[in-house]
Amino acid sequence: ELQNSMVVDNRGVYLVTYESTFRLSTDEAGNVQIDWEAPYNPGTGTSGVLPGSGTSPTLLGTRDDLISLADNTDGRINLLVLDRDQPDPPVCKIPVFREGESATENTVIGYDDEIVIVNNAGFGGPFAPARTIKRGIERYRVLRDGEGSVTGCENVWKNATSFGNSAQLATQSGVIWGWGADPDVTDRDLFYLTATSWETGEEIFRTYVGDGRPFDPITGQVHIHTDGTVYLGAVQGVVAMRDLIE
Numbered sequence: 001e002l003q004n005s006m007v008v009d010n011r012g013v014y015l016v017t018y019e020s021t022f023r024l025s026t027d028e029a030g031n032v033q034i035d036w037e038a039p040y041n042p043g044t045g046t047s048g049v050l051p052g053s054g055t056s057p058t059l060l061g062t063r064d065d066l067i068s069l070a071d072n073t074d075g076r077i078n079l080l081v082l083d084r085d086q087p088d089p090p091v092c093k094i095p096v097f098r099e100g101e102s103a104t105e106n107t108v109i110g111y112d113d114e115i116v117i118v119n120n121a122g123f124g125g126p127f128a129p130a131r132t133i134k135r136g137i138e139r140y141r142v143l144r145d146g147e148g149s150v151t152g153c154e155n156v157w158k159n160a161t162s163f164g165n166s167a168q169l170a171t172q173s174g175v176i177w178g179w180g181a182d183p184d185v186t187d188r189d190l191f192y193l194t195a196t197s198w199e200t201g202e203e204i205f206r207t208y209v210g211d212g213r214p215f216d217p218i219t220g221q222v223h224i225h226t227d228g229t230v231y232l233g234a235v236q237g238v239v240a241m242r243d244l245i246e
Helices: none
Strands: 013-016 020-026 032-039 058-060 066-070 078-083 092-095 109-111 114-118 137-144 150-159 168-170 175-181 190-197 203-211 230-234 237-241
Touching (some): 078 150, 092 137, 203 237
């Protein structure tokens, strides 16, 4: 069963089912074929809303050779980095966030050989309170030897206080934009736009957006226009935010 989006390169189509990652392509006759299947730990659903990965696959790599996703291991999920042609075993398998507070329902951010993953543990589904989502955002770097072969991955930084759980990277400014409800407010969802430094992981600022379900993106992604406007699809419409110019 497939619950996440697909991604495409010139090799084929990549998708993540409840139990495995696949690459599909077509033969000369136009028939769909399975190039490879790479299984992962789907868990039992205790780390996410459903069994299986909550991520869509992300293509990355300075050599256009890697794909990343998260598994759904109970208790503490793993960030997985696979070679696009030889995916099993993963070139990196890294436990992320905190035991019992580790899940994600969003694709990771991939930029060159760098990966950012955001915590969505505590997400109870599309109509549950957003303030129950746990904090956390982490950045990792893929390591290569002198010939460009992957030798492992290392942590660059961890931010255990951020609740900007619908994150996207603006590559020119180096800002990770996020959107989430303040978990310190226990009786209602107060939504904020958050800005986190790609370089250091420190929060640059957060700004209040709105109160309640109309502003809930249900972990949907922030989208950044070339004019600097940030857009997000929420339950009752599209929200746009831009710099205040006086």
